[in-house]
Amino acid sequence: MSGHAIRFEGVRFAYGGTEVLHGVTLDLPAGSAVAILGPNGAGKTTLTRLLIALLRPRAGRVTVGDWDVATKRPDEMARRVGYVFQHADQQLFERTVQRDVAFGPRCLGRPAAGVDRALEELGLVAVADVHPYDLPPPSRKLVALAGVLAMEPGVLVLDEPTAGLDRVGRDLVVAALRRRNAAGVTSVVVSHDVAFVAETAERVVVLREGVVAADAPVRKLLSDAAALAPLGLEPPPAAALGLALGLPGAPIRVEECVAALGGVRWRGA
Amino acid sequence: MTALVTLERVGFSYPGSARPALRDVSVAIEAGTVTGVTGLVGAGASTLLLVAGGFAPRLTGGALTGARHLATERVGIVFATPWTQLTGLASTVLGEVAFGPASLGRPREAVLAAVERAIGDLGVAHLAERDPTTLSGGELQRVVVASILAMVPDLLVLDDPAAELDPAGADALYALLPSVAARGAAVLVATPDTERLARVADRVLALEDGRLVRSGPPGAVLDDTDVARIARAAGCPAPLPLDVAAAVERVVR
Amino acid sequence: MPPILRPVTLRELVVIRLGVAVNLVIGQVAAALLLPVFLDTIGTVLVAALVGPRAAIVAGLTSQVLNAVLSGNFTWLPFGLVQIVIALYAALAARLGAFRRLSTAIPAGLGLGLVAASASAPISYFLFGGVTAGGVTAVTTVIRALGAPLPVAVAAASYSTDLLDKSLVFALVAVVLRSLPHQMAVRFPMLAR
Amino acid sequence: MIGYVPGRSPLHRAHPYTPLAVAAGLLFLAFAFRSPAAVWAVVVAAAVFAAAGGVLGAVLRPAAVLALPTWALLTVLHGLLGGPPHLALGPLALSAPGVERALVFGGRITAILLAFLTALVTVAPPRLVEAMTARGVPFGRIYLLVSTLTVVPRMRARVRQIIDAQQCRGLRIGGSPLARVRALGPLVVPLVLSALAEVDEQALALDVRGGSAAGRRTALAPPADHAADRLVRWTVLVGVVAVYAWKFAGAGR
Numbered sequence: 024m025s026g027h028a029i030r031f032e033g034v035r036f037a038y039g040g041t042e043v044l045h046g047v048t049l050d051l052p053a054g055s056a057v058a059i060l061g062p063n064g065a066g067k068t069t070l071t072r073l074l075i076a077l078l079r080p081r082a083g084r085v086t087v088g089d090w091d092v093a094t095k096r097p098d099e100m101a102r103r104v105g106y107v108f109q110h111a112d113q114q115l116f117e118r119t120v121q122r123d124v125a126f127g128p129r130c131l132g133r134p135a136a137g138v139d140r141a142l143e144e145l146g147l148v149a150v151a152d153v154h155p156y157d158l159p160p161p162s163r164k165l166v167a168l169a170g171v172l173a174m175e176p177g178v179l180v181l182d183e184p185t186a187g188l189d190r191v192g193r194d195l196v197v198a199a200l201r202r203r204n205a206a207g208v209t210s211v212v213v214s215h216d217v218a219f220v221a222e223t224a225e226r227v228v229v230l231r232e233g234v235v236a237a238d239a240p241v242r243k244l245l246s247d248a249a250a251l252a253p254l255g256l257e258p259p260p261a262a263a264l265g266l267a268l269g270l271p272g273a274p275i276r277v278e279e280c281v282a283a284l285g286g287v288r289w290r291g292a
Numbered sequence: 293m294t295a296l297v298t299l300e301r302v303g304f305s306y307p308g309s310a311r312p313a314l315r316d317v318s319v320a321i322e323a324g325t326v327t328g329v330t331g332l333v334g335a336g337a338s339t340l341l342l343v344a345g346g347f348a349p350r351l352t353g354g355a356l357t358g359a360r361h362l363a364t365e366r367v368g369i370v371f372a373t374p375w376t377q378l379t380g381l382a383s384t385v386l387g388e389v390a391f392g393p394a395s396l397g398r399p400r401e402a403v404l405a406a407v408e409r410a411i412g413d414l415g416v417a418h419l420a421e422r423d424p425t426t427l428s429g430g431e432l433q434r435v436v437v438a439s440i441l442a443m444v445p446d447l448l449v450l451d452d453p454a455a456e457l458d459p460a461g462a463d464a465l466y467a468l469l470p471s472v473a474a475r476g477a478a479v480l481v482a483t484p485d486t487e488r489l490a491r492v493a494d495r496v497l498a499l500e501d502g503r504l505v506r507s508g509p510p511g512a513v514l515d516d517t518d519v520a521r522i523a524r525a526a527g528c529p530a531p532l533p534l535d536v537a538a539a540v541e542r543v544v545r
Numbered sequence: 546m547p548p549i550l551r552p553v554t555l556r557e558l559v560v561i562r563l564g565v566a567v568n569l570v571i572g573q574v575a576a577a578l579l580l581p582v583f584l585d586t587i588g589t590v591l592v593a594a595l596v597g598p599r600a601a602i603v604a605g606l607t608s609q610v611l612n613a614v615l616s617g618n619f620t621w622l623p624f625g626l627v628q629i630v631i632a633l634y635a636a637l638a639a640r641l642g643a644f645r646r647l648s649t650a651i652p653a654g655l656g657l658g659l660v661a662a663s664a665s666a667p668i669s670y671f672l673f674g675g676v677t678a679g680g681v682t683a684v685t686t687v688i689r690a691l692g693a694p695l696p697v698a699v700a701a702a703s704y705s706t707d708l709l710d711k712s713l714v715f716a717l718v719a720v721v722l723r724s725l726p727h728q729m730a731v732r733f734p735m736l737a738r
Numbered sequence: 739m740i741g742y743v744p745g746r747s748p749l750h751r752a753h754p755y756t757p758l759a760v761a762a763g764l765l766f767l768a769f770a771f772r773s774p775a776a777v778w779a780v781v782v783a784a785a786v787f788a789a790a791g792g793v794l795g796a797v798l799r800p801a802a803v804l805a806l807p808t809w810a811l812l813t814v815l816h817g818l819l820g821g822p823p824h825l826a827l828g829p830l831a832l833s834a835p836g837v838e839r840a841l842v843f844g845g846r847i848t849a850i851l852l853a854f855l856t857a858l859v860t861v862a863p864p865r866l867v868e869a870m871t872a873r874g875v876p877f878g879r880i881y882l883l884v885s886t887l888t889v890v891p892r893m894r895a896r897v898r899q900i901i902d903a904q905q906c907r908g909l910r911i912g913g914s915p916l917a918r919v920r921a922l923g924p925l926v927v928p929l930v931l932s933a934l935a936e937v938d939e940q941a942l943a944l945d946v947r948g949g950s951a952a953g954r955r956t957a958l959a960p961p962a963d964h965a966a967d968r969l970v971r972w973t974v975l976v977g978v979v980a981v982y983a984w985k986f987a988g989a990g991r
Contacts, residue, residue, distance in 0.1 A: 063428070063458065077902050096912075097905035106906040113896060114903035116927035118724060126924070130908030156726035156931055157309075161333045161484075170907060187372065187455040189333045189484035190516050215458045218518055255460040260487070260518035263536045268543060277522055284526040288544040291529055308731035351556070351942055353732060368946050375892055376936050377943040380885030383864045387958070394956040395877070395948025403956055425888065440946060555950045556941040558878050562886050563933045569886075570893045574925045577901050578911055578918040584926075591930065607882045615890065617739035617800045619854035620808075620847050622765070672769060674843035676811045686811055689819050713922070720923050721930045729934055 026053035026207040027088035027103055027177040029074065034083035036069055043069050045233045046083065051226075053088075053177075054207045056200070058214060058224035058241065060254055065230040067213045068109075071180045074211070075100040087178055102131055105176030109183040111167030112160060120158070120166050121151040127174040141173035144199040146191070161187050165195065172199060179203060179210040185219045197222045218259040221245050221275040229254065246273040294363065295320035296447055296478045297344045302358035303502075304343050309354075313339040315502040316358070321480060323446065326473045328493030328510065329482040335499040337482035338451050344480055345369055345449040367447045368440030372455040374432035378424055385411065385427075385435050386420045392443040410442035411435075413475075414468060430461020434468070441472065448472055450481040454488070466492050486514045490534040510534060553603075556732075557596050561604045564588030568608040569615060582710040585612065586631050586661075590718045593635035594644055595733045601632035623672055627664045631711075634660055635718075639735065644719040654715025658708035666703040675699035681706050740800045740855065742862045749791035749860035753967040754869045757857040760787055763974035764853035768846040770981045774838055777845035784852035791860040801851040808847050812840040863887070865961050872960035877949065893933070900928050 029051040036044040043066045051057050059067045072078045073085050076097045085092040087103050108114070117123035124147070125138045142148050145165045150158060155166050164187060171179070179200070185193050200223045204210055214220055220227065220241065227244045229237035231254075237244065244250055246262045258266065261280040265273060270283035297320070304314040313336045321327055321344060329337045342348035345367045349356050371377055382388040389410055393403040411417045414434045419427060424435060433453060440448065450469075454462035466481075466488040473479045473494075483489055489496060489510065496513040498506040506513045511531050514520065519539050520532040533539035553561070567588035575584050589608060593601035605628030613619045634657050638644070643653035669677050675695055676682050681702050689698035722736065730736050744750070749757050764787065767780045788794040820836015863884055870880050904924045905911060911921050944950075 072902075075906055077906070096910075097902065098908050098910045101906050101908040104906075106903075108899060108903050108906075110899070111903065113932040114900055114907070114928050116724060116924055116931060126909075127907035130910075154726035156935055157728050159333050159338075160935075174908070187452065187484075189331075190486075191332055217459075255458060257459070260536060261522060264519055264522060264539055267536050267540050277518055277525075280522045281525040284522070287526060289523070289526075289528040290542050290544050306728060308728045347942055347945075351945060352938060369942055371939050371943065373936075373939070376940050378888070379881075379944065379947060379949075380888035381867050381880065383862075387864060390958055392947040394871075394958060395951045397951070397953050397956055400956055400958060403958060425891070436943075443947070445946075553878055555944055556937060558881060558949075559937050559940045559944070560934075562882055562889065563937065565882065565886050566889045566893045567930060567933065569890050570897050571926065571929075573894060573897045574901070574922065574929075578921055578925070580915075580918055580922075587926070603882065607886065610883065611886055611890075613854070614858060614887070615739060616804075617851070617855055617858070618804050619765075620804075620850050622850075622854075623769075673808075673847065674812060674816060674839055676808050676815060676843060676847075682808075682811050682815075686814055689815055695815065695819075713919070717922060717926050721927050724927050724931060725934075726931075729931075732938075 025177055026209040027090075028053045028086075029178060029209055029211070030084075030086045031070070031073075032084045032086075034070075034073060034080045034085060036066070036073065036078060036080050038069075042081070043233050044073075044080075047230075047233070047235055048083075049228060049235060049238070051209055051211070053209055054204065056204045056210045056212075056223060056225045058212045058220040058227050059230055060214075060217075060220070060227055060244075060256065061230035061236070062254055066233045067230050068182060070230065071106070071182065071211060071213060074178070074180055075104045075106045077106075098130070101127070101174065101176075103176060104178040104180060105171040105174050106180045107168050107171045107182060107184060109186065111171075112155075112163035115155040115163060115166060115170075118154055119152050120147055120155055120169075123155055123166060124170045124173045127170050131174060133174060137173040137175040140175075141169040144172060144202065145169045145195050161189060161192055164188065165192055168196065168199075172203070177208060179208055181210070181212045181214070183214050183216070184212065185214065185216045193219065215256065217245060217251070217256050218261070221259040221261065222277070242273055242275055245275045295361075296323045296363050297321040297480075298359075298361040299344065300359040300361075302343060302356065302360055304339055304348060304357070305355050306339075307353040307355075312502055313354075314343060317499075317502075317504045318358075319344075319497060319504060319507065321447070321478050323478045324473050324476050325494045326469050326479045326481065326492055328489040328496040329480065329499065330484060330486055330489060330496060330514065331499035333484075334501075336502040337499055339502075340497070340499065341369070341449045341451055341480055341482050345447060362447075364446035366443065366445045367449065368443065368445035370433070370437055370440065370448070370450040370453045372452045374429055374436055374456065377436045378432075379439075383423055384421050385416060385424055385438075388424050388435060389439040389442050392439055396443070406442045406444065410438040413441060413471065414438040415464075428461065430457045430464060433457060433461065433465055437465070437468065437472075441477075445477060447478045447480065450479070450483075452483045452485070453481065454483070454485065462488060486517050487535070490514055490517060511538075553600060557600055560596055561592055561600050561607070564592035564601075564604040565608045565611060567591070568604070569611060580713075581706070582713055584710065584714055584717070586628070586711070587714045587717055589628060589632055590635040590714055591721065593632055594639035594718060594722060595735060597735055598633055598636035601636055602629050605629060605632045620673065620677060623668055624665055624677075626668065627661055630664045631657065631661055638715070643715070644722050647716055647719055650715045650719035651712050654712035655708055657715065658711035659704065661711055662700070662703035662707040665707070666700045669703065670696055670699045740796070740859065743793055743796050743859045744862075745792055745860065747790065747792040747860065749787075749793075749856070750862075752860075752970075753961050753963040754861045754866040755963075756967045756970050757791070757860050759971040759974050761853040761857035763978050765850050766978045767981060768849040768853075770978075770985050772842060774841035774845060777842050777849065780849045781845050781852065784849045784856070788852055788856040791856050793856055793859045796859055797852060797855040801848065801855055804851055805844070805848050809840075809844050812844050816840040816843070865959075868957045868959055869961050869963075871955050872957035874954055877951075877955065881944075881949075893929075896932065897925075897929055900925055900932075904928075 031049040034047045224241045262275040274280040274283045302317045305312045331337045346362045379391045389407045393406045469492045517534045523532050568585045571584045589605040592604040609625040638653045643649045684702035685698045788797045816836035816839045817832045820833025824831040
């Protein structure tokens with residue numbers, strides 16, 4: 024699985040008359056794990072839809088690896104970009120989880136190995152023969168995510184992947200995304216779930232009113248309450264605890280916070 | 293104080309499903325309290341809400357075993373997706389909130405009074421003349437709750453009400469629940485969002501595979517907020533602190 | 546209370562609304578696939594299979610009215626009668642198990658195409674001189690220009706477009722019903738019969 | 739296409755049933771007459787009806803957009819391809835009876851469009867809901883007629899997303915006709931399944947708001963039904979019945 028670099032060059036986009044993106048330039052090297060934050064209506068989802076040719080820029084260029092997205096159709100971009108919609112469970116239609124997860128690979132003519140790996144990663148092996156709509160809604164969301172992971176894309180785009188998931192589901196998505204990034208896959212996540220962003224992203228791009236307002240390492244931004252406040256966000260619990268206790272190294276992930284707490288003594292309740 | 297809802301050894305299975313969704317659950321829900329229900333996906337939290345509210349099996353079908361005593365017919369329910377809960381018959385928030393009381397055939401003045409009180413309590417009075425379809429998810433969900441509170445239910449049941457909302461909308465919604473309970477209603481809210489549940493619940497019921505495994509104050513039942521997981525991994529003895537403030541108190545400087 | 550007179554339950558009402566909404570939006574799919582069909586009775590047929598004939602008639606007539614309200618083309622109102630015919634035919638086909646297999650659904654769909662065209666052609670001819678908005682009339686004009694007498698042209702146009710449209714509708718409903726999860730299917734007693 | 743246009747005209751202020759009754763009356767009249775002169779009198783009446791609502795301008799454009807293609811086809815079907823005798827009109831030879839038939843059918847379509855677009859533009863949906871509620875129209879009918887219209891935009895967005903999502907999974911929505919027909923399944927099935935999955939939630943949401951409450955619902959602002967309104971509606975009814983009675987008595991040609 025090799026990742027692809029993503030490049031936005033002066034991209035402008037408008038819905039009808041109103042321009043939503045006013046010249047966005049971004050360079051995401053292959054394998055980078057990026058999160059996009061910003062208030063609603065800032066153009067986050069619009070930006071990601073340009074990556075898979077669902078939208079055409081009014082000006083500027085979007086490239087994935089050596090492909091200029093403007094020259095491709097969405098079903099062609101699907102060979103390189105795995106796009107998971109926020110309400111992705113609405114795309115399920117096969118009679119079993121296994122068959123639905125295999126739909127993408129079948130369309131692309133890719134081997135079924137990716138299907139079994141995706142089912143494994145998201146804890147769906149036990150329900151492979153169950154009808155997706157006989158599962159509760161959060162599990163359907165995992166099935167839809169598995170359906171995109173199974174295509175083994177070089178780029179992953181996730182729109183609010185953790186909304187409605189329970190603790191176990193979130194941990195599975197975190198592990199799956201980390202494993203893919205480690206294998207060189209580039210990932211772009213749009214999410215309000217700062218804890219999830221802290222656990223998975225290395226870099227955060229803040230989009231406000233259609234322009235890139237900030238582009239910083241995740242550690243710097245997510246431990247800066249003042250920077251997050253205007254976005255209606257707060258630092259994740261791990262970062263908040265680190266700040267409250269003045270822990271060294273500005274931890275933002277759970278395991279980082281645990282490490283920084285090494286040797287601390289706790290009072291009984 | 294007799295409980296508003298009492299379940300004794302209740303089991304429940306959905307139609308066409310061999311695996312029971314609830315097994316041998318006994319619990320009492322008191323008026324004027326916020327009761328949280330949590331559990332992994334498929335543990336039965338949503339089912340417990342539907343059974344406690346009297347909606348299952350009446351509207352969902354399925355088989356109920358054991359004894360359920362529901363001391364009221366005035367029950368409201370709120371789901372995760374605001375848009376599916378709109379009646380679609382009103383072009384203003386005021387009209388949407390009025391639908392419930394108007395359906396009961398109450399006189400016009402009583403309906404308008406109930407609407408004024410509900411939109412005031414939910415902080416959506418400034419949206420009264422707005423078209424519901426133009427509101428944000430957070431505003432819309434508060435309008436949905438207002439449209440149910442306008443019928444003055446004795447029991448308000450919420451199934452992961454903030455799943456579709458951004459953090460600000462979610463915080464605003466959960467902050468309302470204690471005030472709804474303070475007015476005498478029983479509030480029953482199911483969610484995996486233990487961070488917010490810990491802030492507002494007087495009591496939490498933890499379910500695993502359809503069984504009630506723990507119940508009590510949030511601190512004694514919940515142990516999977518991020519702070520709790522950090523504290524446990526860092527050697528903190530039970531009961532685990534659930535939020536930053538509680539953790540800071542427990543650290544010996 | 547005989548089932549036909551039992552008042553519609555709230556759940557059936559929501560299913561009927563869903564059927565009407567699908568009728569009103571499904572054209573978007575046919576357009577995206579550049580297929581020369583309307584598919585705008587799929588909701589009516591689905592309601593016939595899931596709930597029953599009476600609910601399907603309500604869905605069909607409501608679709609007719611709301612289609613006119615949304616498109617502004619109120620000349621379609623008199624074709625409401627065709628909706629009733631489609632609803633009854635679909636309910637009968639469902640009762641006979643036509644949707645269990647594609648091999649029975651598609652011929653049943655062709656049958657509906659004939660029946661529906663036989664109902665809509667006279668309405669179109671007598672009330673509108675064979676001219677209603679939409680592709681059908683273009684086909685009528687071509688056939689008429691080739692020398693066929695007007696009633697023949699109108700009928701031929703109606704039949705050719707309806708056969709394709711209705712057979713696709715029945716095929717799709719068969720696929721949808723077969724795709725229903727068990728826990729959803731048991732909630733529709735009509736399916737079990 | 740076109741919706742309610744706010745205004746203060748007599749039609750806007752009339753009871754919602756009145757413009758609808760006039761539009762229906764004009765439709766029946768359009769079908770009652772067979773001679774171009776009579777049919778075009780109905781067209782003029784429909785135009786006057788639109789003018790009375792002050793919406794003639796707003797209605798003409800959509801009526802034209804819908805009527806012109808029909809006019810063109812009528813001219814070809816009946817004018818050019820009609821039977822003898824033919825009239826010479828410059829280079830064209832038009833069939834006299836054909837032209838007459840085209841005028842009749844064209845007039846009918848124009849009258850219906852003008853009449854109903856006028857009703858559509860002058861009747862505000864919320865007032866119609868209130869009028870129907872005040873008249874005790876069963877909730878189900880109101881719900882189906884009005885609520886469905888608010889669901890359509892959300893369903894359209896869902897169709898759009900499903901088409902996008904399946905393409906993002908490699909489904910090609912172009913190619914050979916057979917491939918395009920085979921692509922119907924992955925687009926139609928998820929739309930229906932995801933909508934059916936919301937049925938229980940929507941039914942429950944309606945139930946708690948008194949959706950299945952028997953008895954009369956309170957209309958908050960029932961539109962006034964003045965004597966003039968009732969007079970107009972009765973006049974239309976009697977007029978249409980009279981015309982049809984006269985027609986079937988064999989006198990009308």
